[in-house]
Amino acid sequence: MTHEMLSSKAKYGLKAMTHLARFGGQGSLLIADIAAKEHIPKKFLDAILLELKNKGFLSSKKGKGGGYALARPASHIRVGDLVRVLDGPLAPVACVSRTAYRPCGDCDDENACAVRAVMQDVREAIAQILDNTTLADMCARTPQAEKVLVYDI
Numbered sequence: 001m002t003h004e005m006l007s008s009k010a011k012y013g014l015k016a017m018t019h020l021a022r023f024g025g026q027g028s029l030l031i032a033d034i035a036a037k038e039h040i041p042k043k044f045l046d047a048i049l050l051e052l053k054n055k056g057f058l059s060s061k062k063g064k065g066g067g068y069a070l071a072r073p074a075s076h077i078r079v080g081d082l083v084r085v086l087d088g089p090l091a092p093v094a095c096v097s098r099t100a101y102r103p104c105g106d107c108d109d110e111n112a113c114a115v116r117a118v119m120q121d122v123r124e125a126i127a128q129i130l131d132n133t134t135l136a137d138m139c140a141r142t143p144q145a146e147k148v149l150v151y152d153i
Contacts, residue, residue, distance in 0.1 A: 010086040012040045013048045014138070017057070017082060021074035021135050028060070028067030048086065055085045070135075079138060080130035090130065091123040098123075 015038045020029060031049060035042040049068050052058045059071045070077065083090065084099070091097035095104050096119045107113050 005092070006083070007087050009044070009048060010083050012038070012045060013052060013082060013086045014079065016040065016045060016049060017052070017070070017077070017135055018139055020058070020068060020070050021077075021139050024069050028069045030067040034068075052082070052085065057082065057085070074136035074139060075134050077135040078131055079133045079135065080127060082135070083130055090126045091119070092126075093119045096120045096123045 016034050019034050019038050023029060031045055032042060034040070034049075035045045049058060049060075053060055053068070053071075057071055057077060058068050060066070060068050080090065089097040089100040091100070093104070093116070094100060094102035095107070095110060095113075095116050103110065104113075104116075107116070110116055
């Protein structure tokens, strides 16, 4: 059985945000277009983008030219913040979480727990990378899938 640390919700949210960072410079993008280009189920994307809008990462417009756009520059959006909104705490176990700490029921002494000690390191490594990576950094790591060319004749 395979277990992924990043949920489909967070993966789709990051893909959509990256798409908006790359192609949203000329205005708002339609959910249907993002969903089709990024292979994300539209109904699922509707809920994800609404949640990101409610947390201040996106803005939206209705009507002609409507859709979603980044609410602030991609260089000011940390990947760690997006993952926390979509998936919750970064910690692999609750006893090392900074925002949702909960002691384990099967542990007599947290300070003597070897599992907790290693998981603290894992949490710190994850946070170090995600909190020091912006949406702009993420876009820069891979080439654009398609170039948008405009020819005026």
